Structures are given as structure tokens and as C-alpha cells.
Amino acid sequence: MNNFILIFVCLFLGLILQNIKQLPQNTHKFLNWIVIYICLPALALYHIPKIKWDNQLLFPIGVAWIGFVISYFFFSFLGKRLGWSRKLTGCLIVCAGLSNTSFLGFPIIEALYGEEGLKTAILVDQPGSFVVLSTLGVLVATIYSKGNLNSFQIAKKIAFFPPFITFCIACLMNVLQFDFYEWGQLLFKSVGSAVTPLALLSVGLQLRFEKRSMHWDFLGLGLFYKLVLTPAIIFFLYVVVLHQHGKDIEVAIMESAMAPMITGCILASTYGLKPRLSSMMIGFGIPISFITLLFWYFVLQYV
Numbered sequence: 001m002n003n004f005i006l007i008f009v010c011l012f013l014g015l016i017l018q019n020i021k022q023l024p025q026n027t028h029k030f031l032n033w034i035v036i037y038i039c040l041p042a043l044a045l046y047h048i049p050k051i052k053w054d055n056q057l058l059f060p061i062g063v064a065w066i067g068f069v070i071s072y073f074f075f076s077f078l079g080k081r082l083g084w085s086r087k088l089t090g091c092l093i094v095c096a097g098l099s100n101t102s103f104l105g106f107p108i109i110e111a112l113y114g115e116e117g118l119k120t121a122i123l124v125d126q127p128g129s130f131v132v133l134s135t136l137g138v139l140v141a142t143i144y145s146k147g148n149l150n151s152f153q154i155a156k157k158i159a160f161f162p163p164f165i166t167f168c169i170a171c172l173m174n175v176l177q178f179d180f181y182e183w184g185q186l187l188f189k190s191v192g193s194a195v196t197p198l199a200l201l202s203v204g205l206q207l208r209f210e211k212r213s214m215h216w217d218f219l220g221l222g223l224f225y226k227l228v229l230t231p232a233i234i235f236f237l238y239v240v241v242l243h244q245h246g247k248d249i250e251v252a253i254m255e256s257a258m259a260p261m262i263t264g265c266i267l268a269s270t271y272g273l274k275p276r277l278s279s280m281m282i283g284f285g286i287p288i289s290f291i292t293l294l295f296w297y298f299v300l301q302y303v
Contacts, residue, residue, distance in 0.1 A: 072140065
């Protein structure tokens with residue numbers, strides 16, 4: 001419940017701060033910078049060294065990878081067919097391709113499935129959503145924000161992207177079974193915990209309720225893919241095709257149905273991929289997802 005309250009408090013505070021003229025216009029960009037370059041690396045260094053690998057983890061981990069890859073092909077096809085700009089296509093790929101599997105997902109999964117369900121949710125989030133964000137997410141954001149970059153330039157931007165560097169360091173630590181001392185872990189956890197309030201505050205500063213906005217159709221399409229099509233694909237693949245059942249599979253499908261990832265939308269905004277639409281994906285996606293999540297929960301109970 002505290003997480004849900006924090007979501008709406010930070011969004012509402014951002015909306016209020018829009019009316020304070022003394023506040024610099026680029027405040028949201030500064031907040032985005034803190035989230036991407038400080039908080040995300042801290043989360044990687046805290047969580048990834050602790051992951052214990054098992055082949056059975058492929059199903060929950062695969063949720064984020066499948067959702068993002070299909071998002072890429074889905075919106076790339078529509079973008080070329082309908083003549084969208086590269087930034088619009090990139091925005092929809094990143095924002096609709098990543099789920100809010102932690103801040104929103106953890107409390108919802110724990111409430112519905114208990115502590116055992118939460119363990120599966122952590123697997124969906126850390127080696128799944130977070131790694132996809134740090135690799136494929138950065139790759140797509142880089143490519144679609146700069147149309148004329150060659151392969152070397154793209155590789156260079158990704159290789160020197162701080163969250164990617166710390167992701168690689170954290171993976172090496174995992175392989176070597178090394179972790180920081182307790183005080184270091186506490187530091188990274190504390191810094192990383194600032195991701196959500198800062199990101200939501202940034203979203204609130206950029207959110208606009210414009211009746212004639214050209215983004216409404218794209219918002220509807222993005223949320224349809226994220227909240228309806230993605231969980232339907234995961235359900236069909238896992239349950240119908242692969243005949244997988246059980247609480248782990250239910251949690252994986254529910255996590256795929258979560259609202260767009262906050263930090264994913266911030267990444268898109270930071271790279272100039274339609275910042276207004278990125279903010280709308282979060283601002284409208286979170287409350288709407290409460291309705292669609294109920295639908296998917298009841299579907300899973302009767303399968």
C-alpha cells in the first residue's frame with residue numbers, strides 16, 4: 001500500500017511543481033540524469049551479484065526478453081508501414097516493451113501469491129527486466145535517437161554508458177561469487193531506492209492533460225501492447241504451447257501484464273524519444289493497469 005501511495009503522491013507533486021515559475025525548466029532532465037547515471041548503476045551492483053542461476057529460471061526470466069523483442073518487431077513494422085518518425089518508434093519500443101516488475105510488481109505479486117510468488121517476481125525483474133533495460137533498452141534508445149550513427153559509434157555509446165558498465169562489473173562479480181561488504185550493499189541499496197520517487201517526480205513535471213494532443217492514439221496503442229497483447233503472448237506461449245502450469249508461471253504472466261517500467265520511460269525521455277509520450281505511458285499506464293491486472297488474475301484462476 002505504501003508503494004501505491006508513493007506513486008500518486010510523487011506524480012501529484014510533480015504536477016504541482018509545474019506551476020512554480022522559480023523552478024528551472026530543465027529540472028526533469030536533471031532528475032533523469034540522477035536516475036540513469038547514479039541510481040540504476042547502484043541497483044545493478046546491489047542485486048545482480050546475488051542471483052543464483054538455475055535452468056528452471058528461464059521461464060520467469062524469459063518474460064522480459066520475449067516482451068521486449070516482440071515489441072521491437074511489432075512497433076518497427078508499424079513504424080515503417082505507417083511512416084512514423086524514428087523517435088516515435090523508438091519511444092514505443094522501449095516504453096511498451098518493458099514492465100514495471102519491481103516497484104509495482106513486487107507488492108501486487110506478494111499480495112496475490114505470498115512470499116513464494118515474490119521470489120519468482122524478483123527473478124522476472126533482476127535478470128529479466130533490469131538486464132533487458134541495461135542492454136537491449138540502451139541499444140534501441142541509442143539507435144533510434146541518432147539515425148546516422150554507425151555500428152562502432154553505437155557500440156561505443158553503449159560500452160561507455162554507466163549503467164551498462166556497472167552491469168558488466170556486477171555480472172563479473174556474480175561469476176566470481178563476490179559481493180560487497182555489508183556497508184557497501186546498504187549504500188547501493190539506499191541510493192538505488194531513490195529511483196522510483198525521483199523518476200515519478202520527473203514524470204509528474206512533464207505530464208500534460210491535453211485533449212487535442214497528437215499522442216493519444218499512440219498512447220492507446222502502446223498501452224494496448226503492454227497491458228493486453230504482451231501478457232496474451234506470454235500466456236499463449238507458456239500455457240498453450242509449452243503446457244507450463246503452476247504458481248511460477250502465473251506470477252510470470254502477471255508480471256508481464258504490469259504497467260510500463262518507470263525507468264524504461266525515463267531512459268526513452270533522456271534519449272529524446274518523445275518525452276511527453278514517455279511520461280503519458282507511465283502517468284496513464286499505472287492506474288489503467290490496475291483494471292487489466294484484475295482481468296488477467298481472474299483469467300489465470302480459471303485456466
